[in-house]
Amino acid sequence: MTFTDTIFFSLLAAVLSLDQMAFCQMLISRPILSALLLGAVFGDIREAALVGVCLELLFVRSIPLKERTAADPTLATAAVLGGIWGSSSSLPASLHPIAAVPFAAALGLLASFLSKWFDLRLRDVNTALFHKLHRVGSVQFTAICALFAKSAGFYLLAILAVQGALPKIMSSLGPAAVPAAAVAWVALFSICVAYASTLLFQGLAAVWWGVGLGLGCAGVVFVRSSALPLSVVSMGILIVFVFHAFGETIRHLRKRPAPRAAAVGEIG
Amino acid sequence: MNPALMKWDIFLKSFLIQAAWNPERMQNVGFLFALRRSLKIVWAGRPDQFEAAIARASSFFNTHPYFAPAVMGVTVHLEKKVADGSIQAELVESVKSRISPPLNALGSLWFWDHLKLLSFLIAMPLLVLREPIPIAAGAALFFCLFNYHHLRTRWVGLSLGMACGEEMVGRLVRFFPSRVLPAIRRTSAFLLGLTTPLAMACLFERLQDRMPHIAGLDTAGRIPDQFYIRLGIGLALVAVSITVIHRRWLSVYQLLAVALALSIGIAQWL
Numbered sequence: 156m157t158f159t160d161t162i163f164f165s166l167l168a169a170v171l172s173l174d175q176m177a178f179c180q181m182l183i184s185r186p187i188l189s190a191l192l193l194g195a196v197f198g199d200i201r202e203a204a205l206v207g208v209c210l211e212l213l214f215v216r217s218i219p220l221k222e223r224t225a226a227d228p229t230l231a232t233a234a235v236l237g238g239i240w241g242s243s244s245s246l247p248a249s250l251h252p253i254a255a256v257p258f259a260a261a262l263g264l265l266a267s268f269l270s271k272w273f274d275l276r277l278r279d280v281n282t283a284l285f286h287k288l289h290r291v292g293s294v295q296f297t298a299i300c301a302l303f304a305k306s307a308g309f310y311l312l313a314i315l316a317v318q319g320a321l322p323k324i325m326s327s328l329g330p331a332a333v334p335a336a337a338v339a340w341v342a343l344f345s346i347c348v349a350y351a352s353t354l355l356f357q358g359l360a361a362v363w364w365g366v367g368l369g370l371g372c373a374g375v376v377f378v379r380s381s382a383l384p385l386s387v388v389s390m391g392i393l394i395v396f397v398f399h400a401f402g403e404t405i406r407h408l409r410k411r412p413a414p415r416a417a418a419v420g421e422i423g
Numbered sequence: 424m425n426p427a428l429m430k431w432d433i434f435l436k437s438f439l440i441q442a443a444w445n446p447e448r449m450q451n452v453g454f455l456f457a458l459r460r461s462l463k464i465v466w467a468g469r470p471d472q473f474e475a476a477i478a479r480a481s482s483f484f485n486t487h488p489y490f491a492p493a494v495m496g497v498t499v500h501l502e503k504k505v506a507d508g509s510i511q512a513e514l515v516e517s518v519k520s521r522i523s524p525p526l527n528a529l530g531s532l533w534f535w536d537h538l539k540l541l542s543f544l545i546a547m548p549l550l551v552l553r554e555p556i557p558i559a560a561g562a563a564l565f566f567c568l569f570n571y572h573h574l575r576t577r578w579v580g581l582s583l584g585m586a587c588g589e590e591m592v593g594r595l596v597r598f599f600p601s602r603v604l605p606a607i608r609r610t611s612a613f614l615l616g617l618t619t620p621l622a623m624a625c626l627f628e629r630l631q632d633r634m635p636h637i638a639g640l641d642t643a644g645r646i647p648d649q650f651y652i653r654l655g656i657g658l659a660l661v662a663v664s665i666t667v668i669h670r671r672w673l674s675v676y677q678l679l680a681v682a683l684a685l686s687i688g689i690a691q692w693l
Binding site: 176177178179180181182183185187188191195200201204205207208211213215218220253257258260261264278279281282284285291292294295298299302328331332333334335337338339340341342343344345346348349350351352353354355356360361363364365366367368369370371372374375376379 | 438439441442443444445446447448451452453455456459481488489531535539540543547550551553554555558559562565566569570573605608609610611612613614615616617618619620621622623624626627629630650651653654656657658660661662664665668669675676678679680682683685686687689690691693
């Protein structure tokens with residue numbers, strides 16, 4: 156991506172981010188959909204899908220509610236994708252841009268936390284607009300324009316910062332860059348999945364999570380190879396998980412009121 | 424203006440409900456923006472009353488954006504009654520402030536906590552595949568599944584609100600039976616568990632395509648199939664991370680930072 160492409164990239168990301176508050180809430184600002192749209196226009200939809208799935212699982216709880224602002228999911232996505240595609244020419248030659256994703260994600264998350272502060276300031280601006288302007292339509296229009304201008308500017312700065320920092324990080328790692336990226340990818344994906352799973356860990360849902368995990372393992376082993384020991388091991392994982400989960404449920408169902416404390420006169 | 428046009432006017436403008444969200448009166452600007460033209464028609468020929476209605480509409484208002492059209496419909500219904508003289512004007516504000524908090528809670532619970540995750544998890548097996556067409560199909564599936572419920576809620580809420588006023592809450596809630604929620608949670612958990620190994624397998628294969636150097640992690644053919652080792656390591660990491668996050672030893676962002684630092688360290692050691 157050239158510098159001009161980066162500008163258009165951040166403009167498109169800013170348009171998508173309007174969906175968070177200003178317009179529709181049709182979830183096109185969520186990481187998965189915005190990553191795929193940005194990928195379809197500016198790069199590779201397959202790399203975008205990998206990044207989008209991870210970030211969607213990570214941002215599963217981030218929704219602006221009432222006076223709380225949330226970390227900006229579109230900004231994190233745009234910073235990661237813009238960062239890896241924009242700096243792909245200056246990365247070390249042996250490194251595919253997808254290897255830089257975990258490091259770009261760390262920077263993108265940082266930027267998306269910073270954007271909370273701007274959102275809070277803009278909301279105060281909206282209060283002032285409501286008191287100053289007389290036509291309600293112009294309040295809406297000005298507020299949307301302010302939000303878009305903030306997003307476009309901040310996204311461009313964040314993407315440029317990630318593009319500048321990534322080659323330095325990757326080249327400072329030297330020959331360790333590729334294994335570091337591989338291990339970091341596995342860790343990133345595992346942590347994202349685990350975070351989404353913890354949201355569902357209540358009562359019977361945990362049982363179903365275990366059942367699904369066991370079935371998934373068995374399916375992967377079955378498709379991959381028909382090796383008997385491995386199938387047995389995966390079925391073992393299934394059984395252990397199910398029993399663990401059902402044991403918890405059974406304990407939960409059997410929970411009885413605590414035994415009555417002995418009255419004073421009964422002792423002795 | 425005929426009622427159908429009025430309904431479409433409110434429906435389309437209600438998409439901008441949160442555009443000028445402010446800490447003082449929250450969604451009041453969007454609410455007023457969507458209702459202004461309808462109020463002008465309801466109070467045609469009575470400018471003083473129209474001003475009073477505008478003042479009522481621009482007071483504090485906050486609800487879930489998907490349920491805002493329902494409250495708008497109720498407001499129009501009541502304003503018509505006020506214009507007839509059958510009810511007091513104060514009732515409009517009290518009804519508005521009475522029905523918006525429960526609808527807010529209902530919307531957060533259903534849409535943000537349950538339907539968003541469920542529709543994403545239904546689409547996720549398609550999204551981790553390697554060809555562009557299944558990926559696009561998965562994205563379309565996620566978008567359509569969620570937005571079918573979203574748009575239906577907006578339209579049905581607005582229709583019910585304009586037709587039957589405050590009684591619409593009971594009829595709207597019937598679209599959201601609470602006994603379905605545990606089933607949604609269980610289905611989401613099952614789908615997430617099922618997709619975890621599949622997604623991890625796809626991820627490893629694609630990382631190997633992209634970064635053939637990962638084969639450098641092989642310990643010189645001593646381990647027959649690297650794939651299962653990696654899958655096991657990944658699942659173990661999932662289990663460890665679940666424990667760490669669930670017991671609140673670290674937040675997810677702290678855990679990510681630790682994992683990044685550790686992975687750099689491990690790579691240097693390898």
